[in-house]
Structures are given as C-alpha cells and as structure tokens.
Amino acid sequence: MSSQDLSITAKLINGGVAGLVGVTCVFPIDLAKTRLQNQHGKDSYAGMIDCLRKTARAEGILGMYRGAAVNLTLVTPEKAIKLAANDFFRQLLMEDGTRRNLRMEMLAGCGAGMCQVVVTCPMEMLKIQLQDAGRSETGSGSSQLLRTQGLAGLYKGLGATLLRDIPFSIIYFPLFANLNGLGFNPRTGKAPFAHSFMAGCVAGSVAAVAVTPLDVLKTRIQTLKKGQGEDIYSGITDCARKLWRQEGPSAFMKGAGCRALVIAPLFGIAQGVYFVGIGERVLKCLE
Numbered sequence: 001m002s003s004q005d006l007s008i009t010a011k012l013i014n015g016g017v018a019g020l021v022g023v024t025c026v027f028p029i030d031l032a033k034t035r036l037q038n039q040h041g042k043d044s045y046a047g048m049i050d051c052l053r054k055t056a057r058a059e060g061i062l063g064m065y066r067g068a069a070v071n072l073t074l075v076t077p078e079k080a081i082k083l084a085a086n087d088f089f090r091q092l093l094m095e096d097g098t099r100r101n102l103r104m105e106m107l108a109g110c111g112a113g114m115c116q117v118v119v120t121c122p123m124e125m126l127k128i129q130l131q132d133a134g135r136s137e138t139g140s141g142s143s144q145l146l147r148t149q150g151l152a153g154l155y156k157g158l159g160a161t162l163l164r165d166i167p168f169s170i171i172y173f174p175l176f177a178n179l180n181g182l183g184f185n186p187r188t189g190k191a192p193f194a195h196s197f198m199a200g201c202v203a204g205s206v207a208a209v210a211v212t213p214l215d216v217l218k219t220r221i222q223t224l225k226k227g228q229g230e231d232i233y234s235g236i237t238d239c240a241r242k243l244w245r246q247e248g249p250s251a252f253m254k255g256a257g258c259r260a261l262v263i264a265p266l267f268g269i270a271q272g273v274y275f276v277g278i279g280e281r282v283l284k285c286l287e
Contacts, residue, residue, distance in 0.1 A: 012084055014083065067130030106173075109167050113166035122154035164215050175287070204266065
C-alpha cells in the first residue's frame with residue numbers, strides 16, 4: 001500500500017471514529033432539535049430542556065436515542081467522506097494544501113459539502129422519521145417510505161440538504177483551518193489536541209447557527225408523517241413561504257441553540273481525533 005493510500009485510509013478511520021464518538025455524545029440534543037423545528041402552531045415543548053425532560057418521561061432514556069442506529073451506521077462514511085474530501089480538494093486547489101487562501105479553502109469546503117450529501121441525505125431522511133415519531137404520536141414513516149418509494153425515496157429533500165450542507169462546509173472548513181492555524185506548533189507539525197478541539201467547536205457553532213434556517217426547511221420537508229393541522233410542502237420555496245406567513249421570521253431559527261450544542265462538540269471531537277491521528281496509529285499497529 002502506497003503512502004498516499006495509507007494517508008487516505010487513515011483519514012477514513014479518523015472520520016469514522018470521530019463520527020461514532022460524537023454522535024453517541026450529542027444524539028439526545030439532536031433529537032430535541034428535530035422536534036423543536038417540527039413544532040407547528042401550539043408548541044409542545046418550551047425549549048430544549050423541556051423537550052428532553054418530556055421525552056425521557058414519556059419514552060424513557062432509550063426514547064432519547066430514537067434514530068441513533070441509523071446515524072451510527074451511516075455517520076462513519078458521512079464523516080469520513082466530509083473530512084477526506086475537504087483534505088483532497090485542499091491539496092488539489094492549494095498547492096501544498098497548507099498555505100492560507102480563503103477563496104480556495106471555501107471552494108474545498110464546497111466540494112466536501114457536495115460529496116457528503118450522498119450519505120447525508122438518506123441518513124437525515126431516516127433519522128428524522130424516527131426522531132419525530134414520538135412528538136405527535138403519528139408513528140415513523142421510514143418503513144412506509146422504503147416500501148412505497150424504494151431507495152429513491154431516501155433522497156427526498158436532496159435540494160434542501162445541499163442548500164444546508166454546502167454553505168455549512170464553506171463556512172466551517174476555512175474558519176476551522178484559520179482558527180486551528182493559530183495554534184500550530186512547528187516542533188510537532190500540528191496544533192495541540194485541545195486547540196484543535198476548541199477550533200472545531202467554535203467553527204462548528206458559527207457554521208451551525210448560520211445555516212439553521214436552511215436546516216429548519218430541510219427538516220420540515222423531510223418529515224413524512226404530519227400531525228393534525230400541519231402543512232405539507234411542495235418544495236423549498238413553498239415551505240419557506242408558509243413558514244414565514246404562518247409562524248413568522250423567528251421560526252427559521254427554531255432549534256438554533258440545540259443545533260449549536262450538537263455541532264460544536266461533534267466537530268470538536270471530529271477534528272480532535274483527526275489531528276491526534278488515531279487512524280495512523282491503528283494502521284501502524286496493523287503493519
């Protein structure tokens with residue numbers, strides 16, 4: 001195996017490990033985010049803490065991990081693709097891949113966002129049905145989706161997912177690279193773990209809040225089972241128009257706090273694992 005192949009394999013391992021650890025830690029908050037974003041009209045939950053408390057009371061601790069199996073299964077390829085693709089595009093667009101060039105960094109992030117959606121869209125589609133099942137007691141639509149529409153149905157909301165993930169990556173990766181670069185240690189050739197972790201948390205929070213309106217639209221469009229009186233949307237524009245008219249501009253920021261609390265540690269852990277080089281150490285042990 002060439003050194004380049006080893007590097008790619010290590011990046012895939014790093015992305016996978018980071019995704020598994022991160023999702024396990026923050027999944028209940030992600031469930032709260034989905035349920036808060038899907039609230040129409042009269043609110044069932046006053047906020048994240050209220051949502052988690054009511055979910056734990058009604059569905060038990062395991063209920064807070066509805067849809068986790070889907071995420072844990074698919075987050076490894078999703079994170080691996082996202083992180084490895086960003087590195088690939090950085091090296092392709094930026095000479096040695098290290099020199100600061102904001103425009104090229106944004107293009108690399110754009111490429112990473114486009115690549116990851118192959119996994120992200122079906123993962124989110126299935127996860128949202130399971131997470132939302134306990135909110136309005138309508139039951140999960142995931143089995144019906146697969147039975148009636150097959151694999152193509154898993155890509156419902158693809159446009160909305162692209163609209164969320166591409167801007168997220170355009171913001172996140174350049175911001176992380178520049179923040180992480182502030183802690184670069186010439187002796188070790190990388191930033192310390194704590195610095196990479198904090199850089200990932202800050203960059204993830206900023207990017208997550210910035211694209212929350214697009215995440216709300218994606219969540220609404222991808223939710224198949226609607227409660228009584230809840231709207232059905234024909235597309236992104238229709239969803240945005242109805243949301244603005246019926247719930248006001250503040251509705252576009254529903255779940256923003258939860259989303260920041262999910263993404264910050266998720267990407268902090270991801271970048272920490274990535275820069276510690278767990279994948280490289282695993283491959284070294286297997287030699």
